[in-house]
Amino acid sequence: MKEKTKRTGRIPKLNPKTHCVMVRFDDEEHARFLTMYEQSGEYAKAVFIKARVFGEEFKVIKVDNxxxxxxxxxxxxxxxxxxxxxxxxxxxxxxxxxxxxxxxxxxxxxxxxxxxxxxxxxxxxxxxxxxxxxxxxxxxx
The missing domain is CATH 1.10.287 (Helix Hairpins)
Incomplete structure (x- = not known):
């Protein structure tokens, strides 16, 4: 019999993210959060939240047209x-x-x-x- 050496599907990550944390905001907090997120220039909200939780520097990008x-x-x-x-x-x-x-x-x-x-x-x-x-x-x- 032949052994299967080829693996199909997605390549497993070295450090998979398996823990999920949930946060709920009221309307005012959500508006403030969205403002801060838009100013940061991050590509994803999750990346922005992780950076704030772990104390990374907050960057603000302002464009003057x-x-x-x-x-x-x-x-x-x-x-x-x-x-x-x-x-x-x-x-x-x-x-x-x-x-x-x-x-x-x-x-x-x-x-x-x-x-x-x-x-x-x-x-x-x-x-x-x-x-x-x-x-x-x-x-x-």
């Missing part, structure tokens, strides 16, 4: 300013070719006032960006 979002919006705003610059040149050309000098100067004056407002907004954006960078660098270090 405001920085990339701010720069994405800032890039969009910069693109809009470029479009305004292109339109500005086209408007000046059309004013020069289609209107009398007096009418063109009156319209250019209005355009100049609007441009000053845009420059003021641009300076405010630069100031806010510098302030944001300083705050973000201070909190990230």
């Amino acid at each position: 405001s920085f990339p979002e701010y720069y994405a919006r800032l890039s969009d705003l910069n693109a809009q300013f470029r479009r305004i610059g292109v339109n500005y040149n086209q408007v000046v050309r059309e004013l020069k070719s289609r209107f009398s000098e007096k009418k063109a100067m009156a319209l250019l004056y209005k355009l100049e006032e609007t441009t000053r407002q845009l420059v003021a907004v641009s300076r405010e954006i630069v100031a806010l960006t510098q302030k944001f960078e300083q705050e973000w660098l201070r909190t990230s270090m």
